[in-house]
Amino acid sequence: MTDIPHLPFNDGNSIPQVGFGIWKVPPEIAADAVASALKTGYRLIDGAYLYMNEAGLGEGLRRSGLPREEVFVTTKVWNNEHGATKARASVERSLKTIGLDRLDLVLIHWPVPSQDLYVETWKAFIEMRDEGLMRSIGVSNFNVDHLERIIGETGEVPVLNQIECHPRLAQPELRAANARHGIVTQAWTPLGQGQTFEAEAVASAARRAGKSPAQVVLRWHIQNGTAVIPRSVNPARQAENLDLFDFDLTEAEMAAIAALDVGVRTGPDPSVFKML
Ligand SMILES: NC(=O)c1ccc[n+]([C@@H]2O[C@H](COP(=O)([O-])OP(=O)(O)OC[C@H]3O[C@@H](n4cnc5c(N)ncnc54)[C@H](OP(=O)(O)O)[C@@H]3O)[C@@H](O)[C@H]2O)c1
Numbered sequence: 001m002t003d004i005p006h007l008p009f010n011d012g013n014s015i016p017q018v019g020f021g022i023w024k025v026p027p028e029i030a031a032d033a034v035a036s037a038l039k040t041g042y043r044l045i046d047g048a049y050l051y052m053n054e055a056g057l058g059e060g061l062r063r064s065g066l067p068r069e070e071v072f073v074t075t076k077v078w079n080n081e082h083g084a085t086k087a088r089a090s091v092e093r094s095l096k097t098i099g100l101d102r103l104d105l106v107l108i109h110w111p112v113p114s115q116d117l118y119v120e121t122w123k124a125f126i127e128m129r130d131e132g133l134m135r136s137i138g139v140s141n142f143n144v145d146h147l148e149r150i151i152g153e154t155g156e157v158p159v160l161n162q163i164e165c166h167p168r169l170a171q172p173e174l175r176a177a178n179a180r181h182g183i184v185t186q187a188w189t190p191l192g193q194g195q196t197f198e199a200e201a202v203a204s205a206a207r208r209a210g211k212s213p214a215q216v217v218l219r220w221h222i223q224n225g226t227a228v229i230p231r232s233v234n235p236a237r238q239a240e241n242l243d244l245f246d247f248d249l250t251e252a253e254m255a256a257i258a259a260l261d262v263g264v265r266t267g268p269d270p271s272v273f274k275m276l
Contacts, residue, residue, distance in 0.1 A: 004043060004242070007227055009159035010182040013136050015072055015105070017222060018242055019044030021188070021229035023051050030056025031063060033233050038064035038071065040238045046162075046229040048076035048109060049094055058098035073100065076109040076140060080276040082117035084124040091133055103134040107162055111139070111146040114274045122150040138162070140188070141270040144177045151181065160184040165226060166192025167202070167217060170261035175226065186227040189266055191217055201256035209247045212240060219244050220257045 006014035020037040022030060022045060030053035034045055038060065047057045054075065061071055075098070081090040091106055106125065111118045125137040138160035139147070151157050161178050165171045165187035178185045196202050197213035205216045214230075214237070221228045222244055230241040249257070268275075 003245070004041070005245070007184050007225070009136055009184060010157055011136055011159055013104075013159070015160065015184060015186075015227060016042075016044040017227045018042070018218070018244065019046050019072070019074075019186075019227070019229040020238065021046040021231040022053055022057060023048070023188075023231060025051070025053055025056070025231065025233060027053045027056050029233065031059035034060025035063040036235050037238050038066055040235065041242055042238070043070060044072040044074070044229070046074045047098070048078070048107075049081070049090055050076065050078045050109065054094055054097040058100065062099070068100070072104045073098065074105040074107065075103055076107040077121065078109050079112045079115075079274065082108075082112060082115060082121045084120055087121045087124040088128060091128055095133065102132060105136045105138055105160065106134045107138045107140040107160070108142075110141045110273055111143075111270060112274050112276075113146065113271060118146065119150055119153050122154060122156070126154060126156050136160075138183075141273070143270055144174060146270070147177065147181065147183070157181050158183055160186055160227070162186040162188055162229075164188055164265055164267050165221070166190055166266075167196045167199070167220065167257050167260040168192050168262050168264050169266075170258055172258075172261070175224070179225070184227055185225070186229060187221050188229065190221055190226075190228040190230050193266055196257075196260050199260055201253070201260055205249055205253040205257070208253075209249070211247060215240060215244055215247075216249065216253075217257070219247065219249055220254060223249055223254055
């Protein structure tokens with residue numbers, strides 16, 4: 001079974017560099033998908049209240065029979081539950097729904113600058129972490145100005161920033177800002193909806209390494225020091241997406257893939273996104 005490297009957090013904890021994302025995994029198959037991923041070797045499940053499958057996450061975890069401390073569980077607080085009281089209620093509900101007494105990581109899902117509550121939410125996260133509801137606290141979809149505001153107002157640096165990142169949206173400046181602050185970058189939609197699978201930079205590296213285009217794209221993230229959480233409900237692809245540690249991309253291949261960056265998102269822009 002693959003030995004998945006961990007990336008260190010700035011709070012002394014660490015996270016597996018590859019995890020299993022469960023956005024859009026229907027609730028009725030979430031337990032099977034999570035159990036299958038854990039059987040394949042994943043040790044990180046990336047969930048969120050929004051995904052409506054936290055019960056399945058917990059069921060899959062229990063079904064795997066793995067000791068609790070061997071699996072890293074992330075969830076997120078959604079946009080309409082910012083603010084101290086609602087954020088606490090959200091975390092307590094996730095704990096209950098998943099069936100855990102402590103989460104490994106909780107993220108603010110989006111900053112939603114228009115409601116101007118993310119600093120208050122962050123302060124609540126610090127308190128809940130100190131009380132032991134979660135081991136580590138982080139953010140998602142935070143731009144540099146959002147990061148610098150919470151750090152400036154609380155002195156508390158998130159351990160991780162989960163952002164949209166793939167070859168067409170490589171986010172070099174935001175990744176560098178995360179690194180400057182000691183924040184792990186974790187890529188969502190790391191495969192970029194497969195939009196670069198046929199690009200010559202990806203296809204030729206795949207042919208040379210004897211790997212699939214998906215593995216080449218995931219390996220590009222790994223060599224950039226980014227954590228990834230690919231999603232698949234297909235057990236063969238789950239295994240493929242974890243099989244990333246027996247080959248290297250050359251410097252030229254890394255640069256050719258980086259050159260596919262056109263700054264185009266598949267998802268919303270965090271500076272204005274406010275779906276509640
Ligand atoms: N924080 C946020 O705002 C945010 C936003 C979006 C996502 N996320 C997180 O990031 C995770 C991953 O993002 P994602 O689900 O959008 O996208 P993704 O993992 O980049 O791609 C998933 C899609 O690619 C297909 N796929 C998976 N492995 C493949 C392979 N080896 N070859 C070809 N196709 C493959 C899957 O189909 P099959 O299932 O049919 O294999 C699925 O359609 C989510 O599950 C969620 O946990 C977070």
